[in-house]
Amino acid sequence: MPTPLDFCPEQHAAVITVPAFSDNYLWLIRSTDARQAAVVDPGDAAPIEAALRAAGLTLAAILLTHHHRDHAGGVMALKAAWNCPVYGPRGESIEGVDHPLDDGDRVVLDAPGLQFDVLAVPGHTRGHIAYFTNRLGADPRPALFCGDTLFAAGCGRLFEGTPAQMLVSLGRLAALPDDSLVYCAHEYTLSNLKFACAVEPENGALAERLRQALARRAQGLATVPAQIGGERATNPFLRAGEPAVRAAATARLGHAPATEVDCFAAIREWKNVFQ
Ligand code: ZN
Ligand code: FE
Numbered sequence: 001m002p003t004p005l006d007f008c009p010e011q012h013a014a015v016i017t018v019p020a021f022s023d024n025y026l027w028l029i030r031s032t033d034a035r036q037a038a039v040v041d042p043g044d045a046a047p048i049e050a051a052l053r054a055a056g057l058t059l060a061a062i063l064l065t066h067h068h069r070d071h072a073g074g075v076m077a078l079k080a081a082w083n084c085p086v087y088g089p090r091g092e093s094i095e096g097v098d099h100p101l102d103d104g105d106r107v108v109l110d111a112p113g114l115q116f117d118v119l120a121v122p123g124h125t126r127g128h129i130a131y132f133t134n135r136l137g138a139d140p141r142p143a144l145f146c147g148d149t150l151f152a153a154g155c156g157r158l159f160e161g162t163p164a165q166m167l168v169s170l171g172r173l174a175a176l177p178d179d180s181l182v183y184c185a186h187e188y189t190l191s192n193l194k195f196a197c198a199v200e201p202e203n204g205a206l207a208e209r210l211r212q213a214l215a216r217r218a219q220g221l222a223t224v225p226a227q228i229g230g231e232r233a234t235n236p237f238l239r240a241g242e243p244a245v246r247a248a249a250t251a252r253l254g255h256a257p258a259t260e261v262d263c264f265a266a267i268r269e270w271k272n273v274f275q
Helices: 045-055 075-082 163-174 189-199 204-218 228-234 243-253 260-273
Strands: 015-020 024-030 036-040 058-063 086-089 099-101 106-108 115-120 129-133 143-147 181-184
Touching: 015 045, 024 045, 024 181, 036 045, 045 058, 045 075, 058 075, 115 163, 163 228, 163 260, 189 204, 189 243, 189 260, 204 228, 243 260
Parallel strands: 036 058, 058 086, 086 099, 143 181
Antiparallel strands: 015 024, 024 036, 106 115, 115 129, 129 143
């Protein structure tokens, strides 16, 4: 059993973190023979090329979660260099995508050990998808690549979707196994945790998580991947049904939220203006 208080579990040996821009993480996932890799959300081609070279890998596929430039900006250069398939959401128009995906689809790559189930998770954008795999290589823990939908201790802004859509999307991710590692696309964890502590000041697990995240950031370490079990215990956007989160939304709104969607929407709007 995963310990629910380890908020920054060791990542899969198959996954390589590639930082880009100011706070993005691009993800390389190695095949089981460690010769090929898939990349998730290459917003920039140059750091991916450098990481492939350093690890002696060829690029087998590009997986996209949504259309934003910081996620898809490197697609055409990588596709030209590697002539590889590009998977992405059918519901969004992204240059270079030649394998459009719908909810429930399975991506099976020629590279050994790489296959992913597709979940539609609209909210941040209208067509946003996430990629889930039961295991990676010899590591029995599941892995979720969720772009800008679920963040460590937070969630993406609602640029194109509604609070109701995002709540359903986050609920699907929260229902994944506790020990699933969450490979989200940004290092937003500290600011998310400061907000989460304002929502739930009495949540002891949250205080512990903030302590761990501060320690890691002070050493220059990433706080991603996170873990679904830890998210359920501390992420206010997965906890809109909890009495403490309802109480915070009530104080914010001046009246009790009528529904869980109203509670979620109030918390999300508060986060938008939280300093
Ligand atoms: Zn985005
Ligand atoms: Fe982003």
